[in-house]
Amino acid sequence: VIPAERLDQAAAYALGAVDPSDIPGFEAELARSEELRREVDELRRVTGLMALTVAPQAPPPRLREQIMTNAHAAHPMAAVRSEPRPPGAVLRRRSSAWTVAPWILLAAALVGVVVMRGRVAQERDQRIALTQVTDSIRITLAARDSVLATLLAPDVETVKLVATGKPPSARMYWNRASNRVILAAFALPPAPSGRTYQLWGIAGANARPVSLGTFNTAANGEGRLTAAVPPGLSISVGAITEEPAGGSPQPTTQPFMVGQVKTAQ
C-alpha cells in the first residue's frame, strides 16, 4: 500500500509540480517501488490526455520541414557513439546523455541481436529489451541521484561495520540532514534461499533495534541499501542480521556485523 503522502506526490509528479527540493526523495522512492511507478505511469496517461484540451492550432508547414531537416542532421540515440553533435541540430541542451552511454550501446546491441528473427518476434523482443534497458536506466539514475544527495552533504556520519574475522565488511553513511542512510556491503555472500539481510539502527544501550530495511548481495559479495531513517531515531549503532525473506519486525538472530556511529549524540 502506498502511503498517502506518496500518492499526493505521485499526482504532483505526473503534473510536473513536485517542488524541486522534494524531487530526489520522490524519485528514489520511485526507483524502489514498482507499485509507485505503476501509479505514476497511469497518472501520466491522465496528464497526457489533458493536452487534448488546448485550443487546436495548425502548425505552419515549414515546421515539419525543419523537424525533418534537423533529424537528418542528427542521429537517434541508439546510433550515437561519442562523436560530437552534428552542426545544425536544434538541440541546445545536452542534458546528461553521457551518463547513459553504456546503456545506449547495450540497447543498440540488444536491438542488433534480434535483427535476423521474424518481424513480429523482432518487434516484441525489441520492446521487451528496450523496456528492460529503460527501466534499468530509470532506476540506476534515480538511485544514483539519491546516493549522491545522501553522500555529498556536510553532515554525514560514516559507520564501518565489521565482522569478527576479516571479510565481510560494510560501510554505512548516515546523512543527518536528509535522515537517510546508505549501506554498502562487501565480501558478504548472498543470503541463503528464503533469507535476507536486514540493517538495524539502534539508538542506545537499552533501545530496541529499528529496522532500516532489508538487502541482499550479488554473487560478487557486494550489496547496497538506501533507506530513510525513521524521524527522531538518533542512531548510535548500526547492525546487520540475517532474517527470513521480507525481514522481521525485530531481529530474530544475533547481529553478525555491528558498527558504532563515531560522533553519536
Add this chain to the structure above:
Amino acid sequence: MPATPTVVSTPPVLDPAVIARLVSGDETALGELYDLFGALAYSLACAMVTDPADAEEVVADAFAQIWRSASTFDPSRGSVMAWITTIVRSRALDLLRAHRRRAKALEQAVAISNDGSLPGLSAGPEPADRGVEQLEAATIVRRSLAALPAAQRQVLELAYFGGLSQSQIATHLSEPLGTVKTRMRAGMEKLRHALGPLMEART
C-alpha cells in the same frame, strides 16, 4: 491508426512498429509521428508560450529530442501521446525559464480573474485536420476537466499548463500548501476515474 473513421473515442493510436523504426533511425517514422501528433504538440506549445515563433521552436526542439531519445520510450509504461506531450511541455517550460517569462496560461489566469478557470485553453472551433478519434477524446477530456470542482481544476491547470510547483501554486493562490496538495490529488483521482475508459480503450 485504423484506416476508416471510427466512433470509438480514443486518442490517436500509433502502430508500435513506428517506434521501432524510429529507434532504428528511420526518418520517415519521425514524419509519421509528426503527422499524427504534430498539431497536438504545436497546440500545446501555443497554449503555453505567447509567441508563435517560440511555439515552433518548442515543437522543433521536442521532436529533435523525440528523434534522439526514441530508444528511451517504454510502451509498457505509457502512451506515445503522454511521452510526446511530456516532452513538449518540458521544452516549453525550459523556453519560458530561459526567457524569464511566465506561462501564457498563467498570464491569462492572472490578468482575467480568480474564478478558477484558465481561459483560452479550450476555446476556439475544432479544426478539420484533427482526427475524429482525437476530437472525440478531446471532448471527453474537456468535459471531465470541466466537471471537476473549480478549485481542483485550477490547481491541475496551474501545474500542467502554468508550470507551477505545488509551493508556487500555494503562494499564487494564497492557500496552504497542504490544501493545494489535497486538491491536486483529488482532482487527478477524479480525472483518472472519468478518463478510465479512454485510457483502457487506448491500451
